[in-house]
């Protein structure tokens with residue numbers, strides 16, 4: 644798979660959900676404006692699945708049963724080429740390309756209001772792992788066109804996932820594309836690829852037969868990446884094998900925005916009942932409890948990225964989740980779209 648482009652796959656490939664429902668016509672579902680459902684999207688049959696995990700980070704627990712209705716999902720994260728089409732059509736300017744409004748950030752230093760985004764910078768040696776600012780830098784001039792800073796470009800990256808998109812940028816793209824973001828539950832059902840309760844989206848072994856199944860970090864994070872999977876940063880979509888539903892890059896490569904406001908799993912699950920189509924919590928209860936004065940709501944992001952390392956962040960798993968402030972774009976966060984059939 645590595646080094647090859649994504650071959651178009653038939654949409655009617657066998658799905659692994661035991662519960663198959665009649666597939667509504669894609670046209671019927673999304674209307675005539677939809678351009679590429681047939682080519683690019685996969686129908687995920689609805690069903691009940693075990694969401695979350697009791698065996699990893701606290702925020703993934705408790706594992707609980709969730710019922711999700713069927714939907715279409717894109718085979719891979721939105722690429723730079725796709726995002727370029729959107730920007731070309733709409734002249735949209737992303738959040739990271741605009742100066743910040745000082746009213747939104749009272750007391751912030753002027754230089755922090757310049758157009759900028761969050762870029763990973765490897766360290767020259769071991770550092771204090773408790774301080775993420777050792778490797779995360781707010782870089783002026785970093786944005787989706789210049790993913791590693793003002794001197795970088797998209798040369799050779801057209802088929803890589805777009806990054807440095809804040810939540811409002813994603814919303815603008817979705818409006819143009821007439822699509823939506825998955826809920827966390829939809830994303831996780833799709834990522835699991837029909838494998839109930841598996842650790843990874845491909846099974847229970849991280850590197851089956853020694854093969855890397857996703858773009859993650861090997862070696863000592865954040866100083867030395869041994870590149871056994873072939874990629875230091877993002878990789879072209881489809882460089883690693885698809886999951887059981889034919890979806891690429893569900894874990895690793897880039898984190899993906901979901902539409903759910905972040906809340907603890909415990910709050911939307913109970914031992915007695917499954918939840919149906921959960922949609923996350925409330926915006927005003929998604930703030931970061933470690934910084935109560937910051938009133939920036941947070942969305943759930945899923946899938947981990949090229950920066951997830953076994954020694955530091957084992958979030959290249961379908962149950963893994965993180966809270967991402969809506970105003971924060973970064974070099975390792977992108978998104979993919981879904982379309983729900985009309986009710």
Ligand SMILES: [Ca+2]
Nearest residue numbers: 858859872874
């Ligand atoms: Ca890698």
Ligand SMILES: [Cu+2]
Nearest residue numbers: 950951956958
């Ligand atoms: Cu990670």
